[in-house]
Amino acid sequence: MSATGKKKEEQQDSFEKRIERLEDIVEKLEQGDTPLEESLTLFEEGVELARSCQGQLEEARERVEVLLKAAEDGTVETEPFVEGEEHSSE
């Protein structure tokens, strides 16, 4: 057994929201009517979004886990899934 304790909750917006925001930014920039300062700020934000989205795609943590126990307060106990192995379960 491993990975006891509370999982870190995502601080940032959902992937979906970030992609949508990125699309908004691209459209705004392509329309070309934003002032330069704002264009650069939007661009930086867009790059940050593209980075974090790509980053999330690359992320390779424990891919498949088995839930052992989830308490009411959101504390979860899991263990890595190993095919064909016996998994203890509550």
Added chain:
Amino acid sequence: MNASRQHSLFDAPDEKISEEDVSGSRTSSGPEILSVEELNRRVDALLRGALGRVWVEGELSGIRRYRSGGWERVYGTLKDSEAEAGIVIWPETLAAIPFDPVDGMQVLVEAEVGLYARRGSFQLVVRNLKPAGIGELELALQQLTEKLAGEGLFDETLKKPIPAWPFRVGVVTSLQAAALRDFLQITERRNPALKILIAPAAVQGEGAAAEIVAALEQLARVPGLDCLVVTRGGGSIEDLWSFNTEAVARAIHACPLPVISAVGHEIDTTISDLVADLRLPTPSAAAEYVAWPAAETRLRIDELGQRLRAGVLRRVGELDERVRWFGRAHGFRQMSLLIREQIQRLDDTLHRLPVSLRHRLDTARRRQAEARARLVLLPRAQLERAASRLGELRRTAAALGPMATLARGYAIARRTGDNAVVRAADDVARGEELEIVLSEGGLAVRVEGRGPGLDRYRIEPDSRSDGNTLREEKES
């Protein structure tokens, strides 16, 4: 009411019991006087002995249910076009029947025939009840479907949307199931970024429904899951039965997360499929659905990144043009310093792009290099002189955009006190001092009152405005 049948039983009694029960009356001297109770006891014994267990087909009617102390029993009538007979179903039998006996249902009944002594009428004590012409599980399924549909559990309006890009998916299935192996193979191939949390549950047999319900409840507590999948491979209707239970249906309905149900083969539809937010035909189909293709999404983000870059470079390019025009016209070549600063900022940002985006940067890079080369050519003394004005230039950076516009005769009004750009007449009070920035030089003015504003120009709006026009611009 059953007198004729009782008579016929007396006329042709079963050999085995007739000796015991009827002999007494034959050996006595006078006519034997029986109490009604005794009569009924004998009739009951005769009925049971003569008929034993029988299978009878008929239609249920007048069904009445009683419940007390947790014991439910059912009374009613079994009839056909010619006759009818009372029935009673005791709790242990009721519990073993998966469907609800209701009026009008055509059934096959296995029953013991006995007498209800209090009324002197015979009745069928039902030991087994099957729907006629349809499987009992099909019937139960049909009944539960109707019941839950009536409660609105299948309403399309209740269906929660499944996120387009789930990253964490909870799966309710058996760890031993072949379905899980298929599911994991597909998700791994299509989207290695997808994390899967399995809540193990038996998916067939005794207690499976309760385990599925518990697994759903457990997953609902896990923070950060995007959706759940309830799945198992194909099997007989009995194998899939736990997915047709009311408990599982209600647990799926109550789940705060979107639930995908993928049970059995294409042809099987279970109650869990109907109540879930999305029904997919097989475990593999569910895997394909939740594991959105990561490669495609990566390309899409790349494309957005390129458009982002093209957009900003075009924007910077336009500005560069304007400033150079301005510089040529007014000798302020040092204005380009601002551009340099901004191009540096751009470089920094570009540098932070993911590698996958960076290798597509060739064109953008070339343009930047060209821009930089131009800047480097500026005489050093000029640059230094310009640097001392940088602070001032930064403050007026917002005004830089419309330089070309200023040259066309527009002006910018700034409040002298805080340098704020004035966009609306309401922003300033009478007597306040403003600086009017013109294409050449500026004016210090004091506000005396309101003017007609844009109303004056409404008949012929400047539709060729370059899009960069500030709202506060007025023709001077």
